[in-house]
Amino acid sequence: MATSPTPSAKNSLLKLESQICFPVYAVSRLITKAYQPLLHALDLTYPQYLVFLLLWEHEQLTVKELGEKLLLDSGTLTPLLKRMEQKQWLSRRRDPRDERSVIIGLLPAGRALEAQAQQIPMQMLNKMHMPEAEIVALRAHLTHLLTQLA
Amino acid sequence: MATSPTPSAKNSLLKLESQICFPVYAVSRLITKAYQPLLHALDLTYPQYLVFLLLWEHEQLTVKELGEKLLLDSGTLTPLLKRMEQKQWLSRRRDPRDERSVIIGLLPAGRALEAQAQQIPMQMLNKMHMPEAEIVALRAHLTHLLTQLA
DNA sequence: TAATGTTTGATTGTGTACAATTTATTTCTC
DNA sequence: GAGAAATAAATTGTACACAATCAAACATTA
Numbered sequence: 039m040a041t042s043p044t045p046s047a048k049n050s051l052l053k054l055e056s057q058i059c060f061p062v063y064a065v066s067r068l069i070t071k072a073y074q075p076l077l078h079a080l081d082l083t084y085p086q087y088l089v090f091l092l093l094w095e096h097e098q099l100t101v102k103e104l105g106e107k108l109l110l111d112s113g114t115l116t117p118l119l120k121r122m123e124q125k126q127w128l129s130r131r132r133d134p135r136d137e138r139s140v141i142i143g144l145l146p147a148g149r150a151l152e153a154q155a156q157q158i159p160m161q162m163l164n165k166m167h168m169p170e171a172e173i174v175a176l177r178a179h180l181t182h183l184l185t186q187l188a
Numbered sequence: 189m190a191t192s193p194t195p196s197a198k199n200s201l202l203k204l205e206s207q208i209c210f211p212v213y214a215v216s217r218l219i220t221k222a223y224q225p226l227l228h229a230l231d232l233t234y235p236q237y238l239v240f241l242l243l244w245e246h247e248q249l250t251v252k253e254l255g256e257k258l259l260l261d262s263g264t265l266t267p268l269l270k271r272m273e274q275k276q277w278l279s280r281r282r283d284p285r286d287e288r289s290v291i292i293g294l295l296p297a298g299r300a301l302e303a304q305a306q307q308i309p310m311q312m313l314n315k316m317h318m319p320e321a322e323i324v325a326l327r328a329h330l331t332h333l334l335t336q337l338a
Numbered sequence: 339t340a341a342t343g344t345t346t347g348a349t350t351g352t353g354t355a356c357a358a359t360t361t362a363t364t365t366c367t368c
Numbered sequence: 369g370a371g372a373a374a375t376a377a378a379t380t381g382t383a384c385a386c387a388a389t390c391a392a393a394c395a396t397t398a
Contacts, residue, residue, distance in 0.1 A: 083383065085383085085385095110386090113385070113386055113388095117383085117384085118384070136393080
């Protein structure tokens, strides 16, 4: 006979350990925490580091482009970028050809940080204690999920 | 001859797309955003929902136990739990046998939410558009990484 | 080209996160 | 059993994160 599942059944989907979402959430915070001592030496937070990853590669991006690449909106980026501007790491100016856009440009102090950040990815890989193959597989799964949700 | 890699080399580890960490961070936020419309109907945030997952299962837990299971500290949990207390979802009282501990107990209004939350996990699985096998594999990888970083 | 609609950032308000410190309580050790 | 060490929350301060709203600039089209 078909019994409807009780709310607190052992195999309930409403259990923390059954969820895919909680491990993502927890790992994300643990990763940020693992970065913290490495980034603290550069006076950076993790989201600020992500902005630098893009600026080191592209030198100059609009707020919109940063938001598209990081999946963050202006409510998050504007105050974050203002703090980074105060530290002379980057410049914020309106695009003369389209005054709606704000162009974020790398300043010398920000460019200089790239050299100091060289070792960070390797140090993080060491902290994770995971074989390359597993990292690649994990990234593939996550990227897939990213496209499903974005 | 051994040339040291240039900072902006195409295969640099200092590129957003090379990182395992960014997809975790982005997926975590997208998952929270995917939950939002489902949880908003119950007037819940995602971290509050996680607290409920534990309370629906255990009825009563200390702040410390919640923190251990969710990997959150009292600086996050105390204000969050106070907000949930204000909505009459749970009670906060000192343990008479150890006045240092605060026991969080499920109240009727909180217990009643479990029925309304029954459909949420399945709705989330639908949003993810991923075969069961891939979800299981992803969770295994993440749980492994969790133990490495915790 | 004037009215309309769209795009881009900024702002406001709420809610996490977490490091660092503080307070109250308990446990340990002699 | 008094003092020291350890434990559990709470507090404080900073920094995201995002929904909702606003304002300015641009694009469109009738």
